[in-house]
Amino acid sequence: MEIIAHIHNDFPTKFGLPRQSALAPSLRSRITFEPAYRNKDAVRGLEGFSHIWLIWEFSESMRPAGAWSPTVRPPRLGGNTRLGVFATRSPFRPNPIGLSCVELEAIDLTASDAPALIVTGADLMDGTPIYDIKPYLPGTESHPEARDGFVGAAPWRPLQVEIPGEIRADLEQKLDKNQLQTLIEILEQDPRPAYQDAPERVYGISYAGLDIHFRVEGFNLKLC
Amino acid sequence: MEIIAHIHNDFPTKFGLPRQSALAPSLRSRITFEPAYRNKDAVRGLEGFSHIWLIWEFSESMRPAGAWSPTVRPPRLGGNTRLGVFATRSPFRPNPIGLSCVELEAIDLTASDAPALIVTGADLMDGTPIYDIKPYLPGTESHPEARDGFVGAAPWRPLQVEIPGEIRADLEQKLDKNQLQTLIEILEQDPRPAYQDAPERVYGISYAGLDIHFRVEGFNLKLC
Numbered sequence: 001m002e003i004i005a006h007i008h009n010d011f012p013t014k015f016g017l018p019r020q021s022a023l024a025p026s027l028r029s030r031i032t033f034e035p036a037y038r039n040k041d042a043v044r045g046l047e048g049f050s051h052i053w054l055i056w057e058f059s060e061s062m063r064p065a066g067a068w069s070p071t072v073r074p075p076r077l078g079g080n081t082r083l084g085v086f087a088t089r090s091p092f093r094p095n096p097i098g099l100s101c102v103e104l105e106a107i108d109l110t111a112s113d114a115p116a117l118i119v120t121g122a123d124l125m126d127g128t129p130i131y132d133i134k135p136y137l138p139g140t141e142s143h144p145e146a147r148d149g150f151v152g153a154a155p156w157r158p159l160q161v162e163i164p165g166e167i168r169a170d171l172e173q174k175l176d177k178n179q180l181q182t183l184i185e186i187l188e189q190d191p192r193p194a195y196q197d198a199p200e201r202v203y204g205i206s207y208a209g210l211d212i213h214f215r216v217e218g219f220n221l222k223l224c
Numbered sequence: 225m226e227i228i229a230h231i232h233n234d235f236p237t238k239f240g241l242p243r244q245s246a247l248a249p250s251l252r253s254r255i256t257f258e259p260a261y262r263n264k265d266a267v268r269g270l271e272g273f274s275h276i277w278l279i280w281e282f283s284e285s286m287r288p289a290g291a292w293s294p295t296v297r298p299p300r301l302g303g304n305t306r307l308g309v310f311a312t313r314s315p316f317r318p319n320p321i322g323l324s325c326v327e328l329e330a331i332d333l334t335a336s337d338a339p340a341l342i343v344t345g346a347d348l349m350d351g352t353p354i355y356d357i358k359p360y361l362p363g364t365e366s367h368p369e370a371r372d373g374f375v376g377a378a379p380w381r382p383l384q385v386e387i388p389g390e391i392r393a394d395l396e397q398k399l400d401k402n403q404l405q406t407l408i409e410i411l412e413q414d415p416r417p418a419y420q421d422a423p424e425r426v427y428g429i430s431y432a433g434l435d436i437h438f439r440v441e442g443f444n445l446k447l448c
């Protein structure tokens with residue numbers, strides 16, 4: 001397996017990263033190919049597709065070969081229910097392969113690293129290696145009626161995000177509009193590690209070169 | 225990358241195999257895990273999902289390392305238009321990884337090789353190695369509105385399948401109802417290799433231990 005590309009975005013670490021693709025639809029990433037695969041012909045026709053698949057490596061989740069666990073505790077279930085690893089999208093699986101559906105916003109054919117793919121809604125952290133890129137085929141891959149097991153049984157309620165005026169003014173100076181919107185989408189998804197419920201505790205994520213701090217009480221998240 | 229499982233079905237070769245998942249929805253396959261990954265706990269909760277992803281190896285399409293071509297000619301376009309390999313699902317890609325969405329019909333927890341997954345609609349030939357199995361998440365992976373590039377621009381017209389009475393009687397003896405239905409779905413998809421239009425020529429595919437022969441004229445396929 002050869003690394004064909006890497007993704008680049010505002011998430012230097014996995015903390016705060018959306019837990020699935022499409023959860024932060026505004027999050028913009030840039031995919032650049034490795035020199036051996038940097039060829040405009042190789043993406044010819046891709047512009048006709050609105051969505052693409054990324055097959056990538058959970059590069060931060062590497063475990064020693066053979067050290068897999070048959071069960072994991074999905075954060076979606078509060079981290080206290082064990083499910084089979086193949087019934088989840090957990091990174092801790094026998095082969096550390098991730099699969100993400102992202103929107104293809106544009107293909108940059110003129111930059112020095114062209115062709116580069118501009119995508120939104122990815123759940124990959126900055127620098128993640130990519131093994132394959134494929135077009136999304138709605139005719140055979142769109143199943144709105146599919147049963148979604150524990151995911152549907154544990155409906156998600158987004159947090160209410162509060163940004164005090166002074167902090168907002170500062171963020172508006174340092175982030176562009178898309179980045180600020182993305183940050184709000186990220187915070188709505190509750191970026192705390194699982195198993196935690198501590199209203200006084202200050203959490204932090206790194207985003208776009210900034211350290212973002214917040215507290216959470218109930219369904220309210222407040223920047224601080 | 226470790227092989228975690230293999231798929232088993234009635235297709236000993238790639239000839240006749242559906243070109244995408246879901247094109248032969250009746251085609252039933254059985255997925256058995258390698259001994260090191262054969263663990264009922266590892267699929268706990270998977271029964272709650274109606275569809276699953278298979279990430280697998282194009283094991284018949286191996287090319288020497290580094291021998292990739294930036295463009296391919298999709299059969300869907302008649303085999304005479306070149307598109308970028310990343311704009312297609314061609315097996316001839318830098319990493320020979322396949323991605324298929326299949327329906328999970330049942331999980332066999334009692335056979336000697338349990339747990340085994342019974343799936344329908346796969347496009348993998350018998351014996352194909354599997355790297356990963358993941359639940360399908362309709363909330364983030366179902367996009368009926370997605371633009372599908374050259375696929376949508378080249379709508380598919382199924383062939384009309386004619387089975388002469390004597391051949392049908394023979395097939396009904398040798399195949400069960402599901403296998404016969406699957407065979408018809410396969411033939412409707414036009415299993416000829418691309419670039420060919422020769423009404424007199426007899427084509428053959430191997431299916432369920434039988435050699436199936438047919439001719440095609442226009443949009444009519446006749447067993448012979």
